[in-house]
Amino acid sequence: MKKRFIFLGPPGAGKGTQAVEFCKKEELLYLSTGDLLRKEVEAGTSLGKEISLIMNRGELVSDSLVLSIVENCLSGESKGWVLDGFPRNLSQAKALEKLLTNINQKIEAVVQIDVGDDFLIERLLSRGRQDDNEEVIRHRLDVYKAQTAPLIEFYRGQEILKTIEGNGEIDLVASRIRKVLF
Numbered sequence: 001m002k003k004r005f006i007f008l009g010p011p012g013a014g015k016g017t018q019a020v021e022f023c024k025k026e027e028l029l030y031l032s033t034g035d036l037l038r039k040e041v042e043a044g045t046s047l048g049k050e051i052s053l054i055m056n057r058g059e060l061v062s063d064s065l066v067l068s069i070v071e072n073c074l075s076g077e078s079k080g081w082v083l084d085g086f087p088r089n090l091s092q093a094k095a096l097e098k099l100l101t102n103i104n105q106k107i108e109a110v111v112q113i114d115v116g117d118d119f120l121i122e123r124l125l126s127r128g129r130q131d132d133n134e135e136v137i138r139h140r141l142d143v144y145k146a147q148t149a150p151l152i153e154f155y156r157g158q159e160i161l162k163t164i165e166g167n168g169e170i171d172l173v174a175s176r177i178r179k180v181l182f
């Protein structure tokens, strides 16, 4: 079995925290659309400036932009991967399916990291990234519920969804993830 996984969850659920360590251990490609978008912002390009305005409002960046990033990274990838923060809506999920069929790859499992809103807000406020102020965080949670949460049913329907409790020590959450995947 190729290790090809998606980590799904609300902002601050710990997708990035868990996926980075998991990929180190398993020697997989780690792909965070959030990190790649932030790199573009840091580079100060005109595209980066546009992205920065969208991220700082807590909105989603356009599907076409995110898809082109993912396509470049996954084509020709053979070791396996974890996608962190992608797909973020149904249209990205369907585009990903098409892309994977074209390159003869498939998702083995989707790990849904479940954490209550109160914990999320507390965690993100203490992280303090540019898009981590309370008003923007609440908006990101609303965007998650409206656009990303429907993916839970989508992947449940494909029988590849694994849900874990994301509250608790980081190592404990990591062990819950390994338990549902291996």
Ligand code: B4P
Pocket: 009, 010, 011, 012, 013, 014, 015, 016, 017, 018, 033, 034, 035, 037, 054, 055, 058, 059, 060, 061, 062, 066, 084, 085, 086, 087, 088, 092, 123, 124, 126, 127, 140, 166, 167, 168, 169, 170, 173
């Ligand atoms: P992302 O970069 O994906 O970030 P996130 O959802 O805010 O955080 P994540 O869940 O990864 O939490 P983390 O591990 O960091 O998105 C940012 C923005 O990028 C989006 O709002 C959007 O604008 C844009 N974007 C990204 N992908 C997109 C896409 N596909 N389409 C369109 N737009 C897109 O953890 C958070 C904090 O919690 C950290 O401080 C961490 O130390 C702490 N933490 C983690 N686990 C913990 C635990 N178990 N206990 C206590 N604290 C914990």
